[in-house]
Structure formats: C-alpha cells, structure tokens
Amino acid sequence: MSSHTAAADDATNDAFEAFYRNSWICGIGLPLVAILCIVLLVVQRKSATTGSDISIINLQTSAKFPSLWLLGFRVVALTLFVTALIKQILDSTTSKYVFYTIWNFTAQILFFTLSIFHTVVLLRSSNPTHPTHAHGLTRRFLNVLFDVTFATAFVVVLVFWGIVYKPATTHLDWTTAIVHLANLVLFLIEFALNDHVTQLTSLPFAILWPTVYCSLTWVGYFTYLDGWWPYDAMDLAKPHAPFVWFGIILAHVIFFGLTLLLSHVKRTYLSKHEYAPVP
Numbered sequence: 001m002s003s004h005t006a007a008a009d010d011a012t013n014d015a016f017e018a019f020y021r022n023s024w025i026c027g028i029g030l031p032l033v034a035i036l037c038i039v040l041l042v043v044q045r046k047s048a049t050t051g052s053d054i055s056i057i058n059l060q061t062s063a064k065f066p067s068l069w070l071l072g073f074r075v076v077a078l079t080l081f082v083t084a085l086i087k088q089i090l091d092s093t094t095s096k097y098v099f100y101t102i103w104n105f106t107a108q109i110l111f112f113t114l115s116i117f118h119t120v121v122l123l124r125s126s127n128p129t130h131p132t133h134a135h136g137l138t139r140r141f142l143n144v145l146f147d148v149t150f151a152t153a154f155v156v157v158l159v160f161w162g163i164v165y166k167p168a169t170t171h172l173d174w175t176t177a178i179v180h181l182a183n184l185v186l187f188l189i190e191f192a193l194n195d196h197v198t199q200l201t202s203l204p205f206a207i208l209w210p211t212v213y214c215s216l217t218w219v220g221y222f223t224y225l226d227g228w229w230p231y232d233a234m235d236l237a238k239p240h241a242p243f244v245w246f247g248i249i250l251a252h253v254i255f256f257g258l259t260l261l262l263s264h265v266k267r268t269y270l271s272k273h274e275y276a277p278v279p
C-alpha cells in the first residue's frame with residue numbers, strides 16, 4: 001500500500017470518527033436545548049395565567065390611530081422581499097428552503113404580510129383607537145415573530161459575511177444583498193417606527209428557531225439532502241462542527257440580547273418624549 005493510500009485511509013477514518021462523535025454530541029445536545037426552551041415556555045404560560053408574569057412590556061401608553069406611513073413602508077418592503085425571494089427560487093437549481101437564510105427571510109415576509117393585514121383591519125374597524133381582544137392577541141404574536149426574525153437577521157448577516165462569503169466563489173447579485181444585508185437595514189427602520197420592543201419571553205422561540213433548523217438539516221442529510229450539507233461549516237465529519245452548530249444557537253442569544261438593549265434605548269426615548277408609537 002502506498003503512503004498516499006494510507007494517508008487517504010487515515011483521513012477517511014478520522015472523518016468517520018469525527019462524524020460518529022459529533023453525531024452523538026448533536027443528537028444529545030439539540031434535544032436538550034429544545035426541551036429547555038419548551039420548559040421555559042410552559043413556565044411562562046403558567047406565570048401568565050396566574051398573573052405573575054411581569055416581564056412583558058407594553059409600549060403603547062395610549063392607543064393611536066394606525067400609521068399610513070408605516071403601512072406604506074411595509075407594503076414597499078414586502079414587495080421588495082417577495083420579488084427577491086421569487087427571483088432566488090427561480091434562479092436556483094435546488095430548493096432554497098434548505099438554507100437557514102431563506103427560513104428567516106420567509107418569516108420576515110410573513111411578519112410584513114400579517115402586519116399589513118393587521119393595520120388594514122384596524123383602519124377598517126369602527127373604532128381603530130380601541131382594538132379588540134383579538135387584535136391584541138395578533139399584536140402579541142407579531143411582537144414575538146418580530147423578536148425572533150429581528151435577532152436572527154443580525155446572525156444571518158454575521159455568519160454570511162464572516163463565514164460563508166468567499167470572494168472567489170460566492171455569487172453576489174441584488175437579491176443576495178437584500179437577503180443578507182438590506183433586510184436587516186429595513187428591519188432596523190421597522191423597529192424604529194413600530195410599537196414593538198423585544199420581550200424577554202420571546203427568547204425560547206429565538207433559540208428554538210435555529211435548533212429546529214439544525215435538527216431538520218441533520219435528518220435531511222440522511223434523507224432528502226442525500227448526504228449533502230447546505231453549509232460546509234455544518235459538516236459533522238469536521239472535528240469542530242458542534243462548535244459551529246451550538247455557536248450559531250449561542251449567537252442568537254447574544255444578538256437577542258442586543259435587541260433587548262436596543263429596546264431599552266427605545267423605551268427610554270419614548271418615555272422622555274411621552275410618545276406612544278403607532279400599531
């Protein structure tokens with residue numbers, strides 16, 4: 001046997017051992033993370049029903065008429081997002097939904113769509129300054145959805161431009177810029193204009209989101225992905241792959257903390273100016 005063949009066999013064995021070891025690490029770690037999030041959600045639910053949940057912050061000190069300016073901004077942003085997503089899907093030979101970026105981008109589209117619908121319903125109601133209980137529940141859901149996608153947008157920008165992007169091989173066009181950067185800018189504008197602030201109670205959802213993606217991608221590797229990883233850094237045959245998997249989940253926690261800090265600044269500004277933002 002030649003030295004080249006022996007070296008190749010050693011590399012194959014090392015990769016197999018790393019894959020086996022990392023599969024156990026992720027196979028145990030991911031369910032534990034998911035269980036922790038579910039437990040936190042159950043505890044929050046019980047606290048809310050007993051009236052002891054004091055972590056939810058409501059910025060609306062008084063009801064305001066829905067903003068036509070914010071509605072117009074959301075319509076423009078939604079149109080741009082949908083156009084970019086359709087072009088990416090049409091230009092791709094594989095499903096774009098194997099990529100985490102598109103998961104989050106689609107969730108952002110859902111946020112804008114539901115927010116537009118919510119505002120239109122308020123505008124058409126007989127008393128838009130006094131929304132019903134159903135509107136309050138919708139607003140709460142939108143706040144959670146915004147919390148998750150806002151924090152994730154920071155992670156996507158960091159991971160894409162810091163890890164995934166390779167000048168020599170990464171194809172860039174206007175849709176790439178929208179999906180990996182401009183959407184964060186537009187969400188920052190949305191955050192400045194809307195009445196949402198990051199709720200600490202949304203943290204379990206922000207952690208579950210990437211955990212579910214990692215879990216489905218792992219299952220997909222053995223099934224519908226036919227032994228292919230959407231992101232090379234996720235390859236469990238690489239010794240440090242678990243650091244990437246759980247590091248990305250940790251990054252969501254860190255940037256969720258950043259959005260909490262931004263929300264604190266927003267609350268402080270609004271309290272000083274005695275201004276309640278529009279729904």
